[in-house]
Amino acid sequence: METxxxxxxQRITKRFKGLTAVKDVSFSIxxxxxxxxxxxxxxxxxxxxxxxxxxxxPTEGKIFFRGQDITDKRAYEYTxxxxxxxxxxxxxxxxxxxxxxxxxxxxxxxAAAKNEHEARERAMDILQFTGLYEKRHIxxxxxxxxxxxxxxxxxxxxxxxxxLFLDENMAGLNPAETEAAIELIRQINRxxxxxxxxxxxxxxxxxxxxxxxxxxHGEKIAEGTPEQVMNDPVVMxxxxxxxxxxxxx
Amino acid sequence: MSIFLQACVNGLLIGGFYSLxxxxxxxxxxxxxxxNFCHGEMLMVGMYLTFLLSTTFGLDPYAxxxxxxxxxxxxxxxxxxxxxxPSLGTKSFTNxxxxxxxxxxxxxNGALVLFGSEYRTIPTAYSQTYITLGxxxxxxxxxxxxxxxxxxSIALFxxxxxxxxxxxxxxxxxxxxxxxxxxxxxxxxxxxxYGLGTALAGVAGALLTGFYTIFPTAGAAFGFRAxxxxxxxxxxxxxxxxxxxxxxxxxxxxxxxxxxxxxxDLIVFVTFIxxxxxxxxxxxxxx
Amino acid sequence: MNNNVKAVRAYRRNLSIALGLILLVFVLIPVxxxxxxxxxxxxxxxxxxxxxxxxxxxxxxxxxNSLGHAAYMGLGAYASCLLITKAxxxxxxxxxxxxxxxxxxxxxxxxxxxxLRGPYFTLVSxxxxxxxxxxxxxxxxxxxxxxVGLPFGKDxxxxxxxxxxxxxxxxxxxxxxxxxxxxxxxxxSRMGYALRTIREDEDAAAAIGINPTRYKVMAVVVSAxxxxxxxxxxxxxxxxxxxxxMTQAKSTESVLPAVVxxxxxxxxxxxxxxxxxxxxxxxxxxxxxxxxxxxxxxxxVVLITxxxxxxxxxxxxxxxSKVKEFIDVKLLKKPPVEVFEAVExxxxxxxxx
Numbered sequence: 016m017e018t019x020x021x022x023x024x025q026r027i028t029k030r031f032k033g034l035t036a037v038k039d040v041s042f043s044i045x046x047x048x049x050x051x052x053x054x055x056x057x058x059x060x061x062x063x064x065x066x067x068x069x070x071x072x073p074t075e076g077k078i079f080f081r082g083q084d085i086t087d088k089r090a091y092e093y094t095x096x097x098x099x100x101x102x103x104x105x106x107x108x109x110x111x112x113x114x115x116x117x118x119x120x121x122x123x124x125x126a127a128a129k130n131e132h133e134a135r136e137r138a139m140d141i142l143q144f145t146g147l148y149e150k151r152h153i154x155x156x157x158x159x160x161x162x163x164x165x166x167x168x169x170x171x172x173x174x175x176x177x178x179l180f181l182d183e184n185m186a187g188l189n190p191a192e193t194e195a196a197i198e199l200i201r202q203i204n205r206x207x208x209x210x211x212x213x214x215x216x217x218x219x220x221x222x223x224x225x226x227x228x229x230x231x232h233g234e235k236i237a238e239g240t241p242e243q244v245m246n247d248p249v250v251m252x253x254x255x256x257x258x259x260x261x262x263x264x
Numbered sequence: 265m266s267i268f269l270q271a272c273v274n275g276l277l278i279g280g281f282y283s284l285x286x287x288x289x290x291x292x293x294x295x296x297x298x299x300n301f302c303h304g305e306m307l308m309v310g311m312y313l314t315f316l317l318s319t320t321f322g323l324d325p326y327a328x329x330x331x332x333x334x335x336x337x338x339x340x341x342x343x344x345x346x347x348x349x350p351s352l353g354t355k356s357f358t359n360x361x362x363x364x365x366x367x368x369x370x371x372x373n374g375a376l377v378l379f380g381s382e383y384r385t386i387p388t389a390y391s392q393t394y395i396t397l398g399x400x401x402x403x404x405x406x407x408x409x410x411x412x413x414x415x416x417s418i419a420l421f422x423x424x425x426x427x428x429x430x431x432x433x434x435x436x437x438x439x440x441x442x443x444x445x446x447x448x449x450x451x452x453x454x455x456x457x458y459g460l461g462t463a464l465a466g467v468a469g470a471l472l473t474g475f476y477t478i479f480p481t482a483g484a485a486f487g488f489r490a491x492x493x494x495x496x497x498x499x500x501x502x503x504x505x506x507x508x509x510x511x512x513x514x515x516x517x518x519x520x521x522x523x524x525x526x527x528x529d530l531i532v533f534v535t536f537i538x539x540x541x542x543x544x545x546x547x548x549x550x551x
Numbered sequence: 552m553n554n555n556v557k558a559v560r561a562y563r564r565n566l567s568i569a570l571g572l573i574l575l576v577f578v579l580i581p582v583x584x585x586x587x588x589x590x591x592x593x594x595x596x597x598x599x600x601x602x603x604x605x606x607x608x609x610x611x612x613x614x615x616n617s618l619g620h621a622a623y624m625g626l627g628a629y630a631s632c633l634l635i636t637k638a639x640x641x642x643x644x645x646x647x648x649x650x651x652x653x654x655x656x657x658x659x660x661x662x663x664x665x666x667l668r669g670p671y672f673t674l675v676s677x678x679x680x681x682x683x684x685x686x687x688x689x690x691x692x693x694x695x696x697x698x699v700g701l702p703f704g705k706d707x708x709x710x711x712x713x714x715x716x717x718x719x720x721x722x723x724x725x726x727x728x729x730x731x732x733x734x735x736x737x738x739x740s741r742m743g744y745a746l747r748t749i750r751e752d753e754d755a756a757a758a759i760g761i762n763p764t765r766y767k768v769m770a771v772v773v774s775a776x777x778x779x780x781x782x783x784x785x786x787x788x789x790x791x792x793x794x795x796x797m798t799q800a801k802s803t804e805s806v807l808p809a810v811v812x813x814x815x816x817x818x819x820x821x822x823x824x825x826x827x828x829x830x831x832x833x834x835x836x837x838x839x840x841x842x843x844x845x846x847x848x849x850x851x852v853v854l855i856t857x858x859x860x861x862x863x864x865x866x867x868x869x870x871x872s873k874v875k876e877f878i879d880v881k882l883l884k885k886p887p888v889e890v891f892e893a894v895e896x897x898x899x900x901x902x903x904x
Contacts, residue, residue, distance in 0.1 A: 068758075070754075089757070089762075090754070090757035090758060091756070091757040091758075091760055091761055091762045091763070092760075093758075093760070094758075094759055094760030095760060099758070099759070100758050101758075102754065102755070102758070106751075106752045106754060106755035106758075107751075107755075108747065108748055108751035108752065108755065109751055110751060110815065111747060111751065115744075115747075118744060119744040119745075119747070119748045119759065120759045122741040122744050122745070123741075123745070123759050123760035123761055124759065124760045127741070127760075131739055131740075132895075132899065134744075135895070136899055139892075152888060170755075170758075170759060171758070171759075173759070174759055174760060299670045299673065299674070301618075347855065347859055350859060351858060351859060351862065354862045356862060357614070357616065357670075358610055358611070358614065358616050358810070358814055359810075359858045359862050361616050361670075361673065362616075362806060362810050362854060362858060363854075363855060363858045363859075365618070365803055365806075365854075366851045366854035366855040366858065367851070367855065369800075369803065369847055369848075369850060369851035369854070370848065370851035370852065370855065372844075373844040373845075373847040373848040373851060374844075374848055376843055376844030376848075377842050377843075377844050377845055377848055380843075381843065480844070484799070488677070488678075488681065491674050491677065491678075492674075492678070495671065495674050499669065499670075526688070526689055527685075527689060529681065529685045530682060530685035530686055530689060533678045533679075533681050533682035533685065534682050536678050537660070537675060537678050537679065537682065540663075540664070540671065540674075540675060541663040541664070544663045544664065544666050544671070545663060545666075548666050
């Protein structure tokens with residue numbers, strides 16, 4: 016007997032003023048695993064992601080979290096349900112230090128810290144875990160892209176999620192930094208957090224994900240293990256046709 | 265009925281000024297996403313410039329209009345280049361807001377220091393001339409001013425729509441980064457835009473002098489109304505500002521006629537808040 | 552006991568001594584300064600800085616720029632004056648009444664304005680101020696343009712009524728310190744982190760579970776309540792209020808100490824107020840007979856200069872200056888931040904064991 020998936024997306028569609036960005040997409044995310052979503056630019060990945068995160072509601076369709084309908088939940092209600100997200104375009108609290116960035120997150124969500132002591136203590140732990148401890152007193156706007164991406168994750172983790180959405184968390188990183196980020200995501204997953212990520216970097220998706228969803232022109236064209244997806248003729252044609260070399264490398 | 269018609273016409277004539285002020289404000293907001301809180305003071309500066317030109321050189325106030333426009337453009341360009349553009353870099357909306365508020369204080373108190381608080385007028389041979397059309401009396405200076413306003417508004421529409429600079433201004437409004445990529449110098453457009461907005465306010469001031477008293481805080485009422493016009497007409501929308509200005513002028517005179525002149529300010533501000541709040545609610549529902 | 556703990560204790564002691572001395576100077580000023588004119592300037596500093604701190608909770612901490620604080624202050628002044636004159640209430644009770652009423656009005660009016668982003672809040676705050684002023688000018692209950700006076704009489708703490716300026720000086724000082732401590736407390740609390748997160752990015756705030764609208768409304772209510780308290784103080788001090796209190800220019804004046812002092816800091820309005828208000832009062836006394844408007848002209852020049860050349864205000868400059876380094880390290884013997892963290896860690900471990 017199958018267990019209930021942590022997230023179940025049922026036939027969601029999003030239209031912006033006549034333009035259909037996402038059309039009739041359904042999939043589910045298994046609890047405890049790492050699920051990835053890939054697709055070329057403009058495939059509707061970010062739109063799908065934003066709908067699941069409550070950033071905007073789908074025009075049609077439903078989204079369930081552990082069987083509960085969360086389609087119309089607002090973005091700020093998600094951390095209470097133990098779901099956290101990062102942003103593709105990083106949104107650090109620019110004029111606050113790295114530590115304060117994470118302390119702010121510790122104050123909210125389902126396990127909100129009761130006082131400043133607790134919040135600071137938890138923030139320190141998370142900074143150690145994400146490797147930002149040494150930089151805790153730097154203003155977040157003064158950090159480079161790799162550290163800001165880490166900070167995005169640190170801020171999300173500070174809300175103690177059981178499900179973490181990562182929006183292109185490795186875009187713009189060099190191979191060594193990507194490797195480090197992959198290791199961090201594995202660690203997070205091993206600590207019991209289910210992960211759903213959208214990503215451009217093939218290497219990351221192949222090595223991390225147990226299950227991959229492929230979007231193209233707003234529609235789901237394939238779903239399965241990385242091997243299944245990459246050997247899918249439709250996927251090879253529309254997506255890997257141009258990047259085939261990289262995918263097999 | 266004739267009183268009603270008269271009030272309508274008067275509202276239309278004064279509403280033209282609100283439109284012009286609101287359009288200037290919206291050109292600036294469209295490009296830089298800042299609200300210009302010294303817009304009313306710029307109108308006041310235009311009034312004093314006209315006053316100086318007409319008393320020193322004996323020029324007719326309407327003959328001063330082009331000159332005032334050019335001088336105000338230069339003033340606006342200078343302010344943009346030396347003060348606003350550098351502050352845009354800090355990305356602090358609080359700072360930008362209070363920069364324009366500070367400029368407003370500087371201008372109105374500067375006028376107070378230079379000219380004192382006396383009320384001044386520019387007497388002309390035709391200031392008391394009225395034209396009767398059916399049951400409606402039209403003040404000649406107001407009518408001339410309105411005519412000029414309409415011409416300027418149409419010219420502004422055409423300028424933004426067809427001229428190269430106008431197209432560049434619209435390009436920067438829609439996508440500053442994209443505009444920069446295709447080779448538009450954003451800093452130059454900022455200077456042109458702020459100069460243009462200031463010139464529009466100054467010209468409105470010059471056109472007012474034919475029938476309005478000149479004093480250091482004369483711009484405040486128009487500045488307030490320009491803000492109302494841009495919000496009601498839609499932030500950044502030039503046609504929206506035009507119609508909202510006319511609407512506001514007519515609303516004001518109607519309140520003065522049917523309720524009491526002393527309530528017109530109160531009702532204008534309350535209407536503004538109500539329109540804004542109701543519209544927010546509708547937008548929220550649609551989301 | 553280890554060295555870290557000792558160093559932190561020594562620093563805390565030095566800091567307390569320094570702050571205690573400053574406070575002592577302020578407490579002793581009325582003992583030595585007898586000029587009512589000078590005392591008046593101090594009272595002005597106290598209540599204007601408090602008003603500016605109220606503004607700063609919204610403007611500096613939350614990033615919502617209000618231009619209507621004179622209206623909250625005026626409404627607070629009217630609410631308390633009318634309760635005193637029409638219902639014969641005790642002034643101290645009227646202060647609480649004024650704060651509650653103004654807080655409620657601000658919350659109800661601004662709730663819808665916070666739903667959408669952009670400059671709408673600023674615009675509505677201006678319109679709200681003007682609408683309230685026009686309403687009062689047109690209402691005989693509020694005394695129209697001629698205002699409302701409070702009765703004079705024998706000195707009394709119960710009626711908060713004194714001929715001398717000294718009691719107002721001390722009450723003003725207490726109000727200033729109380730509000731400062733409140734703001735400091737808010738800054739380090741959950742609400743403070745929520746407000747600052749909202750200031751930096753509303754999407755980021757929502758992503759960690761902050762309801763932006765709710766916290767912005769909380770901020771505007773607290774801010775308006777403090778402004779109403781200042782209004783009550785002002786009315787009791789001047790004993791006469793009129794709608795001029797609520798003009799746009801007054802709202803702008805209430806912002807200046809914060810922006811000049813450094814809007815990102817809770818202390819910004821204090822620093823700005825201590826510098827700007829004596830300067831303005833001096834210019835007003837010295838030149839306003841000859842050149843009316845000169846003090847406001849100076850205000851404007853200082854404001855523009857600070858924004859252009861010191862965009863983070865006087866405190867923003869001080870925080871990165873050598874002067875601060877000298878005061879912290881040489882005079883107060885402040886240990887490096889790591890030492891503080893080590894002490895904190897140890898303390899927590901002690902609790903755990």
